[in-house]
């Protein structure tokens with residue numbers, strides 16, 4: 188990817204099936220655009236020889252029910268004009284769930300200056316997970332590389348909740364401007380949350396909000412109705428309410444004593460503020476402050492959501508009865524009943540079931556913000 192001329196967009200070869208430096212250089216005309224191509228087989232040596240920045244755009248063509256692919260195509264001429272002078276621009280379309288993780292890992296190992304998620308929170312989530320491998324940050328295979336790879340986002344998803352914390356909308360041209368500007372000014376560090384099972388294994392990373400029980404179940408159902416746009420969250424919530432029971436849980440904050448939390452409706456762990464298509468659930472979360480905000484809803488009935496929904500959306504629910512908030516570096520959450528059926532999601536993606544441990548990795552990634 189890194190031997191491209193600055194004025195073209197390339198279809199990126201990152202697939203993680205084999206390291207790119209093992210591949211034979213090859214140019215293939217893409218059906219997408221006459222001046223795009225696939226280039227294969229550029230290794231770490233090529234990275235240091237280029238003075239242009241290497242940007243890898245990881246595009247989920249299925250994001251927002253296919254709208255991401257259409258918007259991305261429309262964006263390309265602008266992106267080429269805005270970034271082509273200073274950057275090698277490389278696009279890689281995902282072929283299915285988890286592909287973005289592999290693309291990202293390979294791009295970082297190849298020394299990319301930035302990996303930019305193009306899609307929704309699910310795509311961003313996968314790209315963030317690609318920054319890690321077996322509990323450690325992924326790094327360039329070129330031991331002389333002096334830079335780390337930055338994370339970027341062109342929000343083009345259904346909910347695009349992470350972007351809301353920064354006040355970004357779904358305007359992709361604005362996102363390209365942000366990328367162009369940030370590269371001239373330098374990136375910020377952002378915290379990343381990590382989730383483990385009870386034994387501290389099976390690590391999974393999140394950048395936005397992880398949550399437990401009703402909201403996680405609602406998210407699980409909502410993912411099946413993305414074709415309805417933001418309405419999917421309402422449908423998902425209604426479906427999750429059917430047969431829902433609040434559950435007694437125990438939690439342990441920062442390795443302290445276990446505490447009983449009766450009748451938990453939902454427990455949300457925020458690195459950023461929004462989830463569920465615009466609900467400001469963890470309003471005090473700041474992605475770079477080294478803490479996670481935990482908000483717990485207890486004893487909620489369905490009508491509480493009807494009466495208090497506007498407060499959840501505008502972030503004023505912390506003053507409501509049976510809502511509590513605390514700032515933590517780590518939290519362990521277990522259900523008392525041990526049913527193994529309490530849903531957990533991270534960044535809107537279904538992760539599994541309790542028990543789980545959550546903790547913060549302060550300043551884990553450079554972000555183009």
Ligand SMILES: Nc1ncnc2c1ncn2[C@@H]1O[C@H](COP(=O)(O)OP(=O)(O)OP(=O)(O)O)[C@@H](O)[C@H]1O
Pocket residue numbers: 247248249250251252281282283284285286305306307308309310311313343344345346347348413535536
């Ligand atoms: N090529 C693909 N085909 C099918 N699914 C894919 C593909 N690439 C990625 N995915 C999956 O699509 C899911 C949703 O993608 P994404 O988050 O980009 O859009 P969204 O769900 O519409 O937006 P949001 O998460 O912000 O609501 C992700 O979980 C990802 O695993």
